Amino acid sequence: MSATTPPPMPVDETTAKRKDAHLDLCATEEVAPIENATLFGQMFLVHCAMPELAFSELDLSTPLFGKRLKAPLLVTGMTGGTERAMQVNRDVAQVAEEFGVAFGVGSQRAMAERPELAGTFGVRDVAPNTVLIGNIGLVQAVRLGVDGVMRLKEGIGADAMAVHLNPGQELTQPEGDRDFRGGYAIVGELVKRLGAERVLVKETGCGIAPEVARRLVDVGVRAIDVSGLGGTSWVRVEQLRAEGVAREVGAQFSGWGIPTAAAVASVRRAVGPGVTLIAAGGMRTGLDVAKAIALGADVGGMALPLFRAQQEGGVPKVREAMATVLTALKQALALTGCRTPQELRHRPRVISGELKDWLAAL
Numbered sequence: 108m109s110a111t112t113p114p115p116m117p118v119d120e121t122t123a124k125r126k127d128a129h130l131d132l133c134a135t136e137e138v139a140p141i142e143n144a145t146l147f148g149q150m151f152l153v154h155c156a157m158p159e160l161a162f163s164e165l166d167l168s169t170p171l172f173g174k175r176l177k178a179p180l181l182v183t184g185m186t187g188g189t190e191r192a193m194q195v196n197r198d199v200a201q202v203a204e205e206f207g208v209a210f211g212v213g214s215q216r217a218m219a220e221r222p223e224l225a226g227t228f229g230v231r232d233v234a235p236n237t238v239l240i241g242n243i244g245l246v247q248a249v250r251l252g253v254d255g256v257m258r259l260k261e262g263i264g265a266d267a268m269a270v271h272l273n274p275g276q277e278l279t280q281p282e283g284d285r286d287f288r289g290g291y292a293i294v295g296e297l298v299k300r301l302g303a304e305r306v307l308v309k310e311t312g313c314g315i316a317p318e319v320a321r322r323l324v325d326v327g328v329r330a331i332d333v334s335g336l337g338g339t340s341w342v343r344v345e346q347l348r349a350e351g352v353a354r355e356v357g358a359q360f361s362g363w364g365i366p367t368a369a370a371v372a373s374v375r376r377a378v379g380p381g382v383t384l385i386a387a388g389g390m391r392t393g394l395d396v397a398k399a400i401a402l403g404a405d406v407g408g409m410a411l412p413l414f415r416a417q418q419e420g421g422v423p424k425v426r427e428a429m430a431t432v433l434t435a436l437k438q439a440l441a442l443t444g445c446r447t448p449q450e451l452r453h454r455p456r457v458i459s460g461e462l463k464d465w466l467a468a469l
């Protein structure tokens with residue numbers, strides 16, 4: 108990053124500290140409320156007793172942001188900005204490189220405020236070939252402008268930049284942003300300058316509705332991560348840090364959002380085939396990933412389980428968690444008679460209960 112063009116943001120000493128507080132909560136607390144469901148539990152793939160294929164011929168490779176993944180999985184952006192965050196990034200990115208899946212860093216706001224923190228987001232030395240995705244919040248993107256966001260992307264050698272949407276979290280955080288205007292405009296500008304194949308718009312656990320997805324596509328977006336309800340709730344994380352009114356209102360909204368399965372299927376229906384769709388938010392198994400792909404996702408995304416694995420046992424535990432997910436995904440392909448993830452789209456499925464209701468309404 109050039110020393111002559113500092114990002115136009117005030118230095119905020121609290122951003123990095125808040126990040127470590129978030130990690131503490133995500134490591135140990137009930138940040139994914141059990142009563143929140145992705146609704147993948149209400150979708151069933153149909154067993155094929157005679158798959159007529161060899162496990163060894165399954166091909167999970169999937170294109171993403173100009174490269175090819177060995178398997179359709181993204182470790183969605185989590186952290187950066189502190190020593191502890193750096194270790195998380197490096198351990199998980201190393202495993203992403205080994206398995207040929209994509210990796211995102213967490214919000215680079217701390218880096219925009221204090222460029223000397225860039226190293227805590229830097230993983231290119233351990234993940235030279237990985238599809239690497241930078242990250243900034245929508246409100247920060249408005250403040251930084253296109254040049255500032257581009258500097259963040261270039262500062263870590265990312266293949267694409269994720270802009271995250273988190274109004275639920277911001278409203279629960281007493282010091283959070285309250286002005287969400289200008290979002291589509293900045294996203295449209297980013298797409299123009301970086302190219303549509305270099306921009307990802309993602310939620311963070313409340314989901315993206317078809318109407319929002321359509322408007323994003325109208326301003327040029329071609330990659331969306333729905334990050335829906337059913338996993339980590341950022342409203343809950345902030346609620347656990349809050350006091351008084353914010354704590355009470357946060358409790359009321361800890362189940363707010365569009366279940367991930369409903370978001371994926373309805374967004375795919377709304378935007379058609381030309382948009383790369385990532386399904387994250389409460390994805391916990393390879394079978395979840397298979398179901399998401401059957402419903403229209405290109406790639407599954409996961410954050411909390413891999414963070415917790417890293418906290419529990421560093422690289423070996425992350426490796427084990429990743430191997431479990433990808434083995435189960437392959438097993439789901441084999442047991443539905445699919446050689447590729449894409450074939451899942453055409454396999455029979457059963458959709459029941461609330462998921463059926465959501466899909467009828469959206």
Ligand SMILES: Cc1cc2nc3c(=O)[nH]c(=O)nc-3n(C[C@H](O)[C@H](O)[C@H](O)COP(=O)(O)O)c2cc1C
Nearest residue numbers: 183184185213214271311334338339388389410411
């Ligand atoms: C510890 C942790 C930190 C996160 N930090 C960010 C972040 O900085 N930027 C972002 O876009 N999403 C962030 N997320 C959200 C995830 O990228 C993703 O949208 C969603 O949480 C995935 O759901 P899961 O955690 O249930 O797998 C974070 C998630 C976790 C668990």
